[in-house]
Every structure is written in structure tokens, then in C-alpha cells.
Amino acid sequence: MNREKLEKLGLNLPLFPTTSVGSFPKPDYLAKARGEFNKGKITAQQLEDLERKATSFWIEKQEELGVDVLVDGEMYRGDMVAYFAERLPGFTNGGLVRSYGNRYYHKPMITGEVKWTDPITVAWWKYAQGLTKKPVKGMLTGAYTVMDWSFNEHYPDRKATCLALAGVIRKEVEALIAAGCKIIQIDEPALSVRPEELPIAIEAMQRTTEGLSAYFITHACYGAFEYIYPDMLKLAVDNFDLEMSNSGLDLLELFRRHPFTKDISFGVVDVHSHVLEDAGTVRQRIEQALTLLPPERVWVDPDCGLKTRTVDEALAKMRVVVEAARSCRGQAVATQPA
Numbered sequence: 001m002n003r004e005k006l007e008k009l010g011l012n013l014p015l016f017p018t019t020s021v022g023s024f025p026k027p028d029y030l031a032k033a034r035g036e037f038n039k040g041k042i043t044a045q046q047l048e049d050l051e052r053k054a055t056s057f058w059i060e061k062q063e064e065l066g067v068d069v070l071v072d073g074e075m076y077r078g079d080m081v082a083y084f085a086e087r088l089p090g091f092t093n094g095g096l097v098r099s100y101g102n103r104y105y106h107k108p109m110i111t112g113e114v115k116w117t118d119p120i121t122v123a124w125w126k127y128a129q130g131l132t133k134k135p136v137k138g139m140l141t142g143a144y145t146v147m148d149w150s151f152n153e154h155y156p157d158r159k160a161t162c163l164a165l166a167g168v169i170r171k172e173v174e175a176l177i178a179a180g181c182k183i184i185q186i187d188e189p190a191l192s193v194r195p196e197e198l199p200i201a202i203e204a205m206q207r208t209t210e211g212l213s214a215y216f217i218t219h220a221c222y223g224a225f226e227y228i229y230p231d232m233l234k235l236a237v238d239n240f241d242l243e244m245s246n247s248g249l250d251l252l253e254l255f256r257r258h259p260f261t262k263d264i265s266f267g268v269v270d271v272h273s274h275v276l277e278d279a280g281t282v283r284q285r286i287e288q289a290l291t292l293l294p295p296e297r298v299w300v301d302p303d304c305g306l307k308t309r310t311v312d313e314a315l316a317k318m319r320v321v322v323e324a325a326r327s328c329r330g331q332a333v334a335t336q337p338a
């Protein structure tokens with residue numbers, strides 16, 4: 001693990017640190033309140049009060065479960081790109097786009113120079129971090145994914161758009177660090193959609209994190225990693241948070257051919273399934289990871305955000321993650337040479 005960097009940042013994490021990818025399900029009262037807010041029935045302040053209540057619920061639950069690196073649960077977010085686009089000058093609310101059959105959403109549109117004027121996530125991060133002594137991750141969406149999920153009418157091409165966004169997201173990273181945030185996750189779920197553009201994503205991440213003092217994680221999922229591995233390891237982050245379990249750990253085959261050289265947050269439970277994995281299955285997944293990865297480089301978490309599960313399912317999945325990591329910790333310590 002990039003233990004040296006973590007220690008320099010004052011973070012002493014156990015072997016197989018447990019975390020989660022970012023989103024947790026919104027409790028019923030919050031889902032209902034968001035609907036009422038959209039109809040003008042409650043005020044922004046009333047909605048925010050409930051978002052705080054839900055954030056505090058999830059911090060408390062993660063502490064009870066014994067998770068090592070916490071998230072705020074994204075109670076205030078809808079879409080991971082629109083959330084940022086709505087708060088950055090240069091974006092306008094784009095047209096309706098069809099996704100997943102009959103679901104429509106507003107795809108953000110870039111119509112001018114994108115600028116960062118004020119912190120977007122810092123107040124939520126501070127609120128969540130104020131509720132716990134455990135480290136809370138800062139959570140951002142990466143420049144490549146924001147570019148890929150938006151229309152662009154301003155910049156000459158996809159690369160120029162992506163690099164401009166990287167400069168803007170870097171400002172948010174700097175604001176999080178200035179507030180005291182030490183672990184920052186920059187999600188890039190679109191990383192593998194156009195393998196020929198990987199160099200653009202790499203340059204953008206470099207521009208986002210270079211020379212900044214934090215431990216950086218990137219999350220990618222549902223990707224065609226076989227087209228971008230091992231080159232994706234050039235992304236300027238310390239840790240890749242990857243969906244492993246949904247695909248039956250088949251990424252391990254890629255790691256076998258070319259060693260994985262960074263820290264990894266290894267997805268050990270499938271977030272798309274209601275079925276709760278038993279502790280034995282999760283342990284087995286960690287053990288399979290350890291056949292190729294050094295134990296000090298492995299973090300353990302669910303495959304992706306848990307927002308589509310029920311509150312009880314999400315809690316149960318997190319519980320099994322923490323229990324499996326703990327039992328592997330005991331074993332790893334026991335088998336270390338005297």
C-alpha cells in the first residue's frame with residue numbers, strides 16, 4: 001500500500017481497510033422529501049435539514065459497523081455528473097435524453113467556459129467529517145466522465161473539454177484539501193468507454209491531482225477493462241476502486257498477465273443483487289485477491305455505490321464486508337513470519 005503516503009498524511013489504517021464506494025440508499029423520508037421539493041411543497045432548507053439527518057444516520061451506521069474510511073453517503077446528490085454541472089458556470093441544463101428504456105434525464109450542456117467559483121462539496125464533507133473521528137473521503141466526479149456525459153457546444157473537441165474540466169475539478173480538490181480532507185476519490189465510471197481516449201483521461205487526472213497532498217482513489221465500474229489495462233495504471237492516483245465481484249473476479253486474469261502496481265479497493269459484494277453474500281464467499285474473494293496482490297495494497301469494499309439497494313440490504317452488505325476483512329486480517333497477521 002502507499003502506506004508511506006498515508007502515514008505522512010497522519011492516517012494509520014489497518015490491514016485491508018474497509019470503505020464503500022460512495023452512495024448509500026436514501027431513507028424513505030428523504031426520497032419523499034425530494035419529490036415534495038421538486039413540486040415546490042417544501043423549501044430548500046427543509047430538504048437540506050433532512051439531507052443532514054440522513055447523512056448523520058449513515059455516518060453513525062458506518063461507525064457502528066466498524067468501517068475504517070467513511071463516506072457521506074451522497075444524500076444530497078441525484079446524478080453524479082449533473083450534481084456538479086448544475087453548480088458550475090458554463091453549464092446549462094441540457095435537453096432530455098433517453099436512457100434505460102423509458103427513463104429520461106437532463107444531459108448537462110456546456111455552452112461557455114466552465115469555471116469554478118465556490119466550493120461545491122466542501123460544506124458536506126465538513127459536516128460529515130465533523131460527526132466522526134474516522135477519515136471521511138472527499139467525493140468528486142472526474143473530468144473524463146463529466147465530459148463524456150455532457151454535451152459540448154463551447155470547446156473545440158473532447159480533449160479540450162476534458163482538460164478544461166480537469167482544471168476546474170482540481171480547484172475543488174484544492175478546496176477539500178484546504179478544509180482538511182486527506183483521502184479524495186475521483187470517480188471515473190466512463191474510463192473505458194472509448195479505449196482510444198485513455199491518454200486524455202490520464203492527462204486530465206494528472207492535471208487534477210499532480211503535486212497535491214492527498215491520497216487519491218479513482219472508482220471505475222462496468223468497464224471493458226481488457227482494452228485499457230495495464231495502461232490505465234498510469235492514472236495519477238494511489239488506489240483503483242474496482243467492481244470485481246459482479247464479473248466473477250475476471251479482472252484477476254488481467255492482473256495475472258500484467259501485475260497490478262497500485263493499491264486497490266477490491267469490490268467483494270455485488271451491488272446489483274438483492275442476494276446477500278455470506279461471509280465465507282466474501283472471504284474467498286479476498287483470498288483470491290491475495291493470490292495476486294500483496295496484502296498491504298488491498299482495501300475491501302462493495303463493487304459500486306449501494307444507492308439502489310434498500311437501507312437494510314446496504315447495511316447487511318457493509319456488515320459482511322467488514323466481517324470478512326476482519327477475519328482475513330486475523331489470518332494475515334497469524335501467517336506472517338515470526
Ligand SMILES: [Zn+2]
Pocket residue numbers: 021189219220221222243303304305
Ligand atoms: Zn460504480
